[in-house]
Amino acid sequence: MEVFHNLLMGFSIAITPLNLLFALFGVLAGTIIGALPGIGPPTGVAILMPLTFGMNPTTAMIMLAGIYYGAMYGGTITSVLINVPGESSSVMTAVEGYQMALKGRAGVALGIATIGSFVAGTFGVILLTLISPILAEFALKFGPPQYFALMFLGLVTLTSLSGGNSVKGFMMTLIGLLLAMVGMDSITGRPRFIMGNLQLLNGFDFLPAAMGLFGISEVLVTMEGPMKMEMQKASLKFKDVWPKAADWAASKWAIVRGTVVGFAIGILPGAGATLASFGSYAVEKKFSKHPEEFGHGAIEGVAGPESANNSASAAAMVPLLTLGIPSSATTAILMGAMMMYGLRPGPLLFDTNPDLVWGLIASMYIGNVILVIMNIGMIPAFVSVLRTPISILMPLIVVFTLVGSYSANNNLFDVWVMLGFGIAGYFMRKFGYPPAPIVLALVLGSNTERTLRQSLMMSRGSLGIFFSEPIVVTLMTVTLVILIAPVIGMVMKYARNRRTPGGAQAGGGTGEA
Amino acid sequence: MKKSRFLVAGLTLVALFIGMFAGGVLAKSDYPSRPIEFVVPFNPGGGSDNMARMIAAIYDKERILPQPLVVVNKAGGSGSVGMSYVQTKNGDPYVIMTAVPQVLTVPLTTGSTDVLHWTKLTPIALLALDEFMLVVRYDSPYQNVKELVNAAKAAPKTIKFGGSEVGSEDSILTDIFAQKAGVQFNYIPFKSGGEVMTALLGGHLDVVWANPNEAMSQMEAKKVRVLAVANRERLKGAPNIPTLKENGIDVHWQMLRGIFAAPGIKDAERKVLEKAMKKLTDSPTWKKDFIEANFLTPKYMDSKAYAQFLKDKEAEYKAILKNLGVLK
Structure with missing residues (x-):
């Protein structure tokens, strides 16, 4: 087949020592960049x-693409260890991964995330190799x-992120939208x-919001407790930090689902790895047999989103290489x-520069192998961070979030925004309001609003545009079912409660709808 | 032992800081004596960012200044965050920024001309002008401008026209085009040129504006058809594309790409930057890899001419925005 011929040619380019070296450099730099918040x-x-100017373009692209997908691996690290998302597509990992770390399962979270990333990244590249024009x-x-239908679905499903009270979840979503x-x-x-x-003028960027709501509020809550100079006495032996058979059994389907969801969303222009990781989290929660564990360290909540952001980063190369659209x-x-x-x-790139395109694609296979080896090898070192006493770790989190929120836009105002969200996050934790829906609404809010208004402008005011074509009909139907089902459930429960006087108040326990 | 090591490290740091400041003060005469911060008021990846990084690379390669330009992205508020940052650097010759039309339009549309205005910056030079192309899908029923205009006449406000937000150049240009052709379009605003092109290719829009670097590769692949360029003359790099004027619609619109420095810098410092920018526009790498590759029109203006150009443009925008109802 022609594809394999091309791929072999690509490998012959990618495995030259120079290209291998720069693939290695790219993924290493990517891992570090992914881990650094901001x-x-x-x-x-x-x-x-600028390092790549004067280089052969193929070598340069191999390195730059390596940074991109390498960052998807690296973003996990700070999310799990210190509850500060290294980059936007790891926000959900902070929710579950940090809870796992608190239970001494940081190594498991990192291990599952690494393997999931590898599976998803490789699968993404395979699809990119085989069927990118169709995709x-x-x-x-x-x-x-x-897009509106997709975002609407995302907002509705993810509002149950809270884990507990769905009314509080909806409140937070609405505040986020405002x-x-x-x-x-x-x-x-x-x-x-x-x-x-x-x-x-630029609105609230969601990254400072996420750092404040997750990172700073964590520090504030911890400060209330006794500041013992005690360290977590976790074993750093490889077999102790590595995921056990039960962990694999729990995560394998999450990885598969995350891979598929991530690729499907990642391929859409403008959606990207962040939305992919949110999407996968929502799917995991729906499929889970124990949704109540979400928010308290559910391993699927790490495995799914971390797989999703990797297949999404491979998928994002599809429109770039086949259409010339970023x-x-x-x-x-x-x-x-x-x-x-x-x-x-542009659309002709495959014809005009086959050596670059295929060399790049082949290098992505190699890069993923390098990443999985490198990350697994470093897990004990990463986990040892948790042995740092809290009284040192907490100030470190503060430093990380301050620097991270500044360096994202080189803007001091973002630091104040981050601190403001941190204080808000503290009170939200105290009163049991989930922070994730706010972050999600900040990510999706402006796109949801814009696509809604664009659609209505296109149809000149008719809502019929949301029921005009198979994709949009499917998405809207699923959304409406999800939206209406708990209401019906609530009404029925209310009716039942009235029949049995003294029954508990309605409203709780509908989060899993 | 440990303490003394910290002490040494601390003292070294202090010494370094003093050195840096002293260097800055003493070396004013041979400007620039340290790297210049090159602010891009947009995120990485946009046209403004591409240009800044290209300029920094050429400066570095051809040693145009003894010190490098360091590109820093300060995105936000359609350029206003970066712009207000540079405005605060009064008298500091080590901060420059890229300029695009938003520098003129955003203060107008946000009603903040008293705090945010190009006259609060030092215009250095105009470098180039970017073009606007009228683009449809390759299989579109409109094969030329006439067919598009006739269709718009037959069914007013139904042809879906894509571009960036209302009040941006795309929307201003659409209104001028519609006015001169005597038609009305259904204008749908998008966030970026990339999104506009995607929506066109996917069949969600009928016609859009695109810069040549967005449109040309799609045209060569026969994905889109460029109906016309909004210029009085045909482009050198694409002589087969007719102008709007040839089609009887006299619309001439180009997008400025220039450089500002912080306000209140010395004349000598301004001249150094001016000269460096002139050298840049004369460089063969610039001509080939930036101007030709992006189908731009090279257009150098020195500080004075550029300031006059901005003044004229601002008056023009103001009149148009009033006409559109964006400004009261």
Whole structure:
């Protein structure tokens, strides 16, 4: 088959010592960048791009792409160890992974995440190799109405993220949506709710919000307890930190589902790895036999999203290579880099530069192998971070979040936003309000609003556009079912409670709908 | 033992800081004596960011200045966050930024011209002008401008026209185009050029504006058709594409790409930067890898001419935005 011929040619390019060296350098740099809060893959690629000038374009692209998918591995580390997401697609990992770490299962979380990342990353590259033109055509079917339906589905399903009280979850989602409205209205180009503060023109970035709500609030809550100079006495022997058979059994389907969900979402321009990881988390919670464990260290909640963000990063290469359309901030920079090397990214790239495209694809197989070996080898070292006494670890978290929120946009205002969310997060924890829905609404809010308004402009005001075509009909139907089912459940429960006087108040326990 | 080591480290740091500051103060005469911060008021990956990184690379390669340009992204508020940052650096010749039309339009549309304005910066040079192309899908029923205009006349407000947010250049240009052609479109705003092109290719839009670097590769692959370029003359790099003027619609619109420095810098420092930018635009690498590769029109203007150009453009935008109802 021609594909295999091409792939073999790609491998013959990717395994030259120089290209191997730069693949190694790229994934190593990516892992570090992924682990550093605030510096996400887009910034990392942009910072390291000047190193590649004068290089052969294929070698340069191999290195830059390595940074991108390497960061998906690295983002897990700080999420699990100190509850500070290294980059946006690891927010859900912070929710479950950190809880696992508190129970002395940090190594298990990291191990599962690494293997899941490898499986998903490799699967993503296989799809990229075999059927990218078909996939690209599918991705183009997503216009504003389809995106709105997808985001709406995401918001509705993920509101039950809270684990406990779904009313509180919905409240947090709504607050998040309100916060997401602050800033420039992307339809009319006018400022909203900025109260004369130009810093607010860009709205609330969700990364400082996530760092505050997860990281700082964690520090504040811990400060209330006794500050013992005691360390966690976890064994660092490999066989003690490595996932056990039971962990594998619990995660294997989560990895598979995460891979598929991640790829499907990642291929859509504009959706990306962050949405993919949220999507996978929601799917895991729905499929789980014990949804009550979510929020308290459910291993599927790490395995799924971490797999999803990796297959999404491979999927994001599909529109870039086959259509010349950047689907995320990182692929936009990769595209800019290609133009600087004198290449013309576009639908003809496979024909005009087969050596670059196939060399790059082949290097992604190799890069994933390097990453899995490297990350597994380092797990004991990472876990040893947890042996740091709390009285040192907590200030370190503060430093990480302060530097991270500043360096994301080099903007001091973001630091204040982060601290504000940290204080809010503290009180939310005290009163049992889940922070994740706020973060999610900040991620999805402005896109949800914009695609809704775009759709209605396209249809000139008719809601019929949301029931006009198979993809959008399917998504809307699923959403409406999910939305209505708990209401029916609540009504029935209420009716039952009235029949049996003294029954518990309605409203609780519908989170798993 | 441990303590003394900390002491030594601390003292070294202090010495380093003093050295840095002293260096900055003493070396004012031979500007630039340290790296220059090159602010991009947008995220990595956009046109403004690509240009800044290209400039920094050429400066480095051809030693245009003795010190490097360090690209720093300060995104937010359609460029206003980066712009207000540079505004605060009064008299500091070590901060420059890229300029695009948002520098003019955002203060107008947000009603914040009193705090945020290009006159609060030092214009250094205009480097190039970017083009706007009228683009449809390859299999579109509209094979030329005339067919598009006729269809729009037959069914007003139904043709879905894509571009960036209302008040941006895309939307301003759409209104001018519609006005001159005597038609009305259904304008759908998007967040970025990439999203607009994706929606066009997916069949969700009928016609869009795109910069040549977005449109040309799609055109070569026969995915899209470029109906016209919004210029009075045909582009050198694409002589087969007709102009809007040839189609009887006299619309001429280009997007500025220039450089600002912090306000209040010395004349001598401004001249150094001006000269460096001139050198850049004369460089063959710039001409080939940036201008030609992106189908731009090279257009150098020095500080004075550029300031006048901005003044004229601002008046033009103001009139148009008022006409559109964006400004009162």
